[in-house]
Amino acid sequence: GAGVSQSPRYKVAKRGQDVALRCDPISGHVSLFWYQQALGQGPEFLTYFQNEAQLDKSGLPSDRFFAERPEGSVSTLKIQRTQQEDSAVYLCASSFLGEYEQYFGPGTRLTVT
Amino acid sequence: AQSVTQLDSHVSVSEGTPVLLRCNYSSSYSPSLFWYVQHPNKGLQLLLKYTSAATLVKGINGFEAEFKKSETSFHLTKPSAHMSDAAEYFCVVTTTGGFKTIFGAGTRLFVKA
Numbered sequence: 069g070a071g072v073s074q075s076p077r078y079k080v081a082k083r084g085q086d087v088a089l090r091c092d093p094i095s096g097h098v099s100l101f102w103y104q105q106a107l108g109q110g111p112e113f114l115t116y117f118q119n120e121a122q123l124d125k126s127g128l129p130s131d132r133f134f135a136e137r138p139e140g141s142v143s144t145l146k147i148q149r150t151q152q153e154d155s156a157v158y159l160c161a162s163s164f165l166g167e168y169e170q171y172f173g174p175g176t177r178l179t180v181t
Numbered sequence: 182a183q184s185v186t187q188l189d190s191h192v193s194v195s196e197g198t199p200v201l202l203r204c205n206y207s208s209s210y211s212p213s214l215f216w217y218v219q220h221p222n223k224g225l226q227l228l229l230k231y232t233s234a235a236t237l238v239k240g241i242n243g244f245e246a247e248f249k250k251s252e253t254s255f256h257l258t259k260p261s262a263h264m265s266d267a268a269e270y271f272c273v274v275t276t277t278g279g280f281k282t283i284f285g286a287g288t289r290l291f292v293k294a
Contacts, residue, residue: 071224099280110271110284111225124281159225168213168232168275170282172225 072173093162187285204272
């Protein structure tokens, strides 16, 4: 079956632009996670959804970051007024509820110029 | 608060020799611990997980890890390295309930012929 997919795979934005990153989780996966991975670092937790409910958004670095999952499947991570420090790979992962293994997508590499 | 420390940023071994990647964790309660591998230009893949069952955990590709509560460690080992093991390895801890996920900074494994 299909894995987690993310689009676009690469995004170049000028500083100050808004961007939207999409995640399609594995069908049936209730849990959905977003991470930010800076170059040479481990992924950092951003936010967690259980179905459409955003249960934890403690990792979002600023109020410029916003995530949604309105129908409990596809999720979008939006970054407003992008800054250079937002340049990173954004990873999405999904899992069954109560199942600890997360299945990761390939990531979206965001470069802010 | 939970945290994960990977004690080596880089490890280099010769093909056919043992691999040891070290991880220490900090958690105020019984953690769930994982090792993930990230090959270049590929998504993160789960190697193995510890979720309070057997303390010696076997994973894919011949890897295993031992949970040692007294040492707060979860080191990853493999008896004999293969060239295909060259990758970035992440030690991970999650909260009870499995959603707030903390990654270590990663250890890059180099395997010499």
